[in-house]
Amino acid sequence: MVAHGGCADCCWSRRKRRRAIWDFRRDTGSRGRHLRDYPTLDGQRAADVVLSNAPATRIDAGGAQNAIDAALDIGLAALCAEAVGIMEATVAATTEYSRCASSSAPIGRFQALQHRMPTC
Numbered sequence: 001m002v003a004h005g006g007c008a009d010c011c012w013s014r015r016k017r018r019r020a021i022w023d024f025r026r027d028t029g030s031r032g033r034h035l036r037d038y039p040t041l042d043g044q045r046a047a048d049v050v051l052s053n054a055p056a057t058r059i060d061a062g063g064a065q066n067a068i069d070a071a072l073d074i075g076l077a078a079l080c081a082e083a084v085g086i087m088e089a090t091v092a093a094t095t096e097y098s099r100c101a102s103s104s105a106p107i108g109r110f111q112a113l114q115h116r117m118p119t120c
Contacts, residue, residue, distance in 0.1 A: 005047030006037030012059075012067070013051065023064035024056035031055070 002008070011033070013024050026033055032054030037047045059067065 001046050002049050003040075003044065003046050005049055006035060006045055011049060011051075012064075012071075013056070023059040023068075025059055026051065026054050026056045 002011075005011075009027070011026050013026065015022050015024065032052045034050040034052065035047050037045060040046050
């Protein structure tokens with residue numbers, strides 16, 4: 001499973017050969033690359049990627065590491081932004097729920113909950 005694999009421009013793979021590590025880049029539209037895109041439970045997209053004699057471009061050792069580092073930095077920043085968005089949505093939903101009416105009074109009127117509510 002590759003998260004958001006269906007919208008990738010290329011894929012990267014690593015292979016060990018005789019105590020050396022080789023990095024390869026394969027373009028999205030290349031033959032020998034089969035992709036099955038599908039929705040995930042959280043509403044995102046993922047893909048199963050199968051490489052079968054797909055043409056590849058070998059990346060030199062220095063270039064590969066620089067590309068990997070850059071991709072990891074971008075991915076980590078995107079993951080952090082997604083987490084912040086999820087937390088903001090959770091706080092908003094919790095605050096709104098606490099204002100909803102229960103049987104007699106809004107649930108947020110209970111003192112124990114008021115002290116735990118985020119200040120928004």
